[in-house]
Each structure stands twice: as structure tokens, then as C-alpha cells.
Amino acid sequence: MKFLSNRYLILGAILIILAGGLLLLPKYEKQEGIRSKQLLSHAISPERYISTDDISHKIISQDPSFILVDVRDEESYNNYSLPNAINIPLSKLLDEDSLTYLNQDQFDVVFYSNNTFLADQAWMLCDRLGFKNLHVLKGGLNTWYTTIINPTKPNEAMPETEFKLYSTRKAASMYYGVAYPDQNFGNDLPTTPETPKKVVTVEKKKKRKAEGGC
Structure with a gap:
């Protein structure tokens, strides 16, 4: 718990520094100040996780209601990514082409990385800019592997709900291409062999007029 607390304090400090830099960007309206404690409280809120x-x-x-955004580098994305995810590395998050996907009202945006460190930073930056419908994949790809791709079989002492969850996760892992010696799950097995490629078309928001003058 102490490690997690320190980690989020670091995230909060990074966000405060980035927030100061965002005030200097000419393409956005000037943001009203937020007290440090309020900003940190918002940063560590678990409500953003899915x-x-x-x-x-x-x-x-x-x-069709969501967009998966992989904020890792391009090489990591090409090695493995979630189905239909788009790659927007954290370093390119504020590029104009990236903002088309992030600053819109049509879809929920779900950030993910190997854990949640990079994804949390992406969420905090976009949240600070006032973007809506932002989420972070809880645990990132590390948790994806241990829960969906390679779920742990419950022992006999565990409740029935754990066995039902394991059955669902095991069937899901088969959907994503994992092979098992006994591939017989009845109606629990998804009938679609692979996820069709989703084409994400996002309408661009109109740019805000610059404020101020000479």
C-alpha cells in the first residue's frame, strides 16, 4: 500500500507540472486553477478504471461504443495489442491527429499500457484538458494476461462464483486464440472465431477561437 501511495504521489506531481505547461498552449482556452489537494484527489480516484x-x-x-487506445510505443504495440486498438504513444498524445480521437463525444475512450502507469498519465492529461468519457484499463495488459488470456483455475475451497468466472474467462481466452486440451464449453464458447476489424470514424470538433489580443 505504501508503494501504491508513493506511486500516485509521483503521478500527482507529474500532473501538476504538466498542468502548468498546458496553460501556455495557445490552442486551448486558459484553464482555471485547481488546488493541489483537489487535483491529487481527482488523480487517484478509482472511478476511471474499467x-x-x-x-x-x-x-x-x-x-461499438468505445475506442481502445494503446499509449505504449509503436514497437510494443506492433508486438501485441488488444483487438481493434489504435496506437497513440504518450509522447504524441497532444498531436492534432491524436486529439481527433480523444476530444470527441461519440465514443468512450479506454487507455491502456503494460500496467497503468502510462495510461494513468494519458488519462490525467486529457482529463485536465476537459475531455469527457475517459477510462483506463485496470491493471493494463499485465492483468489482461492473468485474467483473460491465462486465467487461474480456482481450487475446490473457492465459491461457485469463482468457477463460473473462470469458465467465462477460459471461454474468452479461446476466443482470443488460446488452445486447451479440452475445448468443450457448450454455450459459453463465443461463436465468432475472430473479432472483425472495427473502423473508427470520429468527427473532428471545431477549433476554439483564440482569446485575447494585443
């Missing part, structure tokens, strides 16, 4: 089970269900059911 579970790997929820995202897996959305992918399998072909839910």
Missing part, C-alpha cells in the same frame, strides 16, 4: 472482464465482454459482443 476491468479486463468488462473490456473482454465488449470486444466479444462487438460493442
Whole structure:
């Protein structure tokens, strides 16, 4: 817990520094100040997180209401990414082409990275800019692997709910290409062999007029 606390304090400090820099950007309206304690409280709020089970269900059911945004570098993205995710490295987050996807009202935006460190930074930057419908994949790809791709089988002492969850996760892992010796799950197995490529079309928001004068 102490490690997590220190980690979020570091994130809060980074956000405060970045927030000061954002005030100098000419393309955005000047933001009203936020007290440090309030900013840190917002930064460590768990409400932005969405579970790997929820995202897996959305992918399998072909839910059109969200965009997955991989904020890792291009090489990591090319090695492995979630189905239909787009790659916007953290260093390019404020590029004009990137903002088309991030500053819009059509979709929920779900950031992810290997853990949550980079994704949290992306969320905080965009949240500070006033963007809406932002989320972070809880635990990132590390948790995705341990819950969806390689779920742990519960022992006999665990409740029935854990076995049902394991069955759902195991069926989901087969959907994503994991092979098992006994591939027989009845109606729990998704019928779609692979996720169709989703084409994300986002309408650009009109640029705000610059304020001030000579």
C-alpha cells in the first residue's frame, strides 16, 4: 500500500507540472486553477478504471461504443495489442491527429499500457484538458494476461462464483486464440472465431477561437 501511495504521489506531481505547461498552449482556452489537494484527489480516484472482464465482454459482443487506445510505443504495440486498438504513444498524445480521437463525444475512450502507469498519465492529461468519457484499463495488459488470456483455475475451497468466472474467462481466452486440451464449453464458447476489424470514424470538433489580443 505504501508503494501504491508513493506511486500516485509521483503521478500527482507529474500532473501538476504538466498542468502548468498546458496553460501556455495557445490552442486551448486558459484553464482555471485547481488546488493541489483537489487535483491529487481527482488523480487517484478509482472511478476511471474499467476491468479486463468488462473490456473482454465488449470486444466479444462487438460493442461499438468505445475506442481502445494503446499509449505504449509503436514497437510494443506492433508486438501485441488488444483487438481493434489504435496506437497513440504518450509522447504524441497532444498531436492534432491524436486529439481527433480523444476530444470527441461519440465514443468512450479506454487507455491502456503494460500496467497503468502510462495510461494513468494519458488519462490525467486529457482529463485536465476537459475531455469527457475517459477510462483506463485496470491493471493494463499485465492483468489482461492473468485474467483473460491465462486465467487461474480456482481450487475446490473457492465459491461457485469463482468457477463460473473462470469458465467465462477460459471461454474468452479461446476466443482470443488460446488452445486447451479440452475445448468443450457448450454455450459459453463465443461463436465468432475472430473479432472483425472495427473502423473508427470520429468527427473532428471545431477549433476554439483564440482569446485575447494585443
